[in-house]
Amino acid sequence: MIINSKQSKPRKIIDILLTFFGWLFLALFLYNLITYFEGDLDFTFIELNLANANSILLITVLVVIVSAAFLSWWSSYNKRKYGPLKRRTFPPQTSQKELAEYFELTEEEIRQIQSNQYIERN
Incomplete structure (x- = not known):
């Protein structure tokens, strides 16, 4: 089912461009994955030593901070947009x-x- 809504022309153009570039990125990623995949896999990246443990910890902390910031922003956005609405009515x-x-x-x-x-x- 396709949901059509009223959008301004610039917003519709941005939507189409983002969709196009998203599919292009996915196609290029899959193309590179298929063409550069070799039969022998190297799992040395799984071995942890002190040098890459620090970088893994740093990346994990960074991902947690970015996720928490995004969820906090999303929560405040929803509260501002939908907070004042009184849509719930209880039956008698x-x-x-x-x-x-x-x-x-x-x-x-x-x-x-x-x-x-x-x-x-x-």
């Missing part, structure tokens, strides 16, 4: 008369069921 409370009609019981039986902690079923 159901009366004992409505419950009695629905379950085909008397109102006294409904009151008794609601007040008892243990209900024995016959």
Whole structure:
């Protein structure tokens, strides 16, 4: 399903360009992956020593900081954009008369069921 929304011309052009470059990047990445892939894989990058452990830790901390900053920005954006909206409405409370009609019981039986902690079923 394609969702069409009203967009300004510059925004639509930017959207088309970003989509095009995204697909181009993916195609080039897959092309390079296929053409430069050799049968013998070298797993020496998995071996940890003190020199690359520091760089792995630094990259991990950097990724955590960037992720936290992005989530913080996204949270404040959502709060500013959607915070003042009051879209939730709760249904009115159901009366004992409505419950009695629905379950085909008397109102006294409904009151008794609601007040008892243990209900024995016959």
